[in-house]
Amino acid sequence: MPSTQDPEPDQYDAFAVAYSSANDSNLYNAYYARPELLRLAGDVSGLRVLDVGCGAGPLTKQLQDKGADVSGFDGSAAMIDLARRRLGDDVDLRVADLAARLPYGDGEFDLAVASLVLHYIKDWARPLAELRRVLKPGGRLVVATMHPTVYAVVHSDADYFALTQYSEDYEMAGQTVWMTYWHRPLHAVFNAFVDAGFHISKVSEPPPAADTPPELLPNEDGRSFICFLFLELTSA
Numbered sequence: 001m002p003s004t005q006d007p008e009p010d011q012y013d014a015f016a017v018a019y020s021s022a023n024d025s026n027l028y029n030a031y032y033a034r035p036e037l038l039r040l041a042g043d044v045s046g047l048r049v050l051d052v053g054c055g056a057g058p059l060t061k062q063l064q065d066k067g068a069d070v071s072g073f074d075g076s077a078a079m080i081d082l083a084r085r086r087l088g089d090d091v092d093l094r095v096a097d098l099a100a101r102l103p104y105g106d107g108e109f110d111l112a113v114a115s116l117v118l119h120y121i122k123d124w125a126r127p128l129a130e131l132r133r134v135l136k137p138g139g140r141l142v143v144a145t146m147h148p149t150v151y152a153v154v155h156s157d158a159d160y161f162a163l164t165q166y167s168e169d170y171e172m173a174g175q176t177v178w179m180t181y182w183h184r185p186l187h188a189v190f191n192a193f194v195d196a197g198f199h200i201s202k203v204s205e206p207p208p209a210a211d212t213p214p215e216l217l218p219n220e221d222g223r224s225f226i227c228f229l230f231l232e233l234t235s236a
Contacts, residue, residue, distance in 0.1 A: 016078035018054035018173035027208060027216040029116075033144045033228055034059050035209040037115055040142045040202065042233045044068035047110040050134060053117030057083030060091065063113070071104070098127045104134045112141045116228070119146040119181045122165070128196035135235045141198060147205070147229040154198065161185050189229065190198040197236045204230035 023029040035057065041049075045067030051060040054117040055070030056079050063070045064087070074080050083093050096103055099121055112131050131141055152160045160183075161200055166178040184192075193200060207224045208217060218225045 013076050013078035015172065015175060015177045016056070016076055016082060017189045018175045018177060020058075020079070020082050021171075022172040023055065024058060027212065027218070028227065029058070031209045031212040031216060032113055032206075034062065036204060036206045036228075036230050037113055037142055037144055038062060038066070039206075040204065040230060041111060041113060041140075044111060048108060049111045050112040050131075052112055052114035052131065053120075054083055054093070055079045055115075056090075057086045057093070059113065059115055060093075061086055064091065068111075071109075073098075073102070096231075098130070099123070100126075102130045102134055106133055107136045108134050110136055110139050114137070114141065114143045114145075116144050116146075118143065119183075122163070122182050122233070124192040125196065128192060128198070132235050133199050136236060140201075141231075141233040141235065143231045143233065144228045145189070145231075146183070147182060147226055148183065148186045148189060149226050153226065163188070186229075193231065193233055198233035199236060200231060201234050202230075202232040204232075207228065 028052050035178065042061070044063055047068050049063050049068040049070045051063065051070055051072035054060045057072060060070050060072045061082060072083060073096040074083070075092045075095065075097050077095050080093050080095050087093065094103055098117065112135055114131070118124060118127065135141065155166065158164060164183045165180060166183060168177050170177050170179060190200065205224055207222055212222065
């Protein structure tokens, strides 16, 4: 059964540097999640883009380099400090809680990108309603979240169909880091977006990026593997 260890909120601030360092170069973030999110985002030149749960800002920077006018927020003040070091003071970066009302106006953004943030949240109804609110009509939301089958494989004795909190430990820069997630089955993932008023445009289970270093590949031939689920959605 999964561990129920749950880190205190300030622990996320405590391992921000280790987390950021790992994410800059590891398989899951640098060569899998970010490349696929950028592919789904498409041409962002001139668009107002919101980086949801931006962390230390690597995706924010890539979106900015592609010509987007980017704002970002994260629940961790330490992560936002790191993002400011990366991006400078001219980028709109804020500490904000996705589970609360967001500090942005209605219809402010053309695109929102939520990279590996929703699986930390138990109830998706309020966050998705807020993301829809800050998007323009017809605006897009691009999401990467934990693939539900990961839980089924790793925790084969658990109830796949139950909304379940679980924790896992990782080694990052010589530091043991506990991450706590919420598992929900695949139908609950899709229904949450539909119920929030989004149309599902694309679903993706991609292979790693073509430039992934061979030593990082989970399969020698570079084929897809069970990891994250990617979606492109359109606001009604």
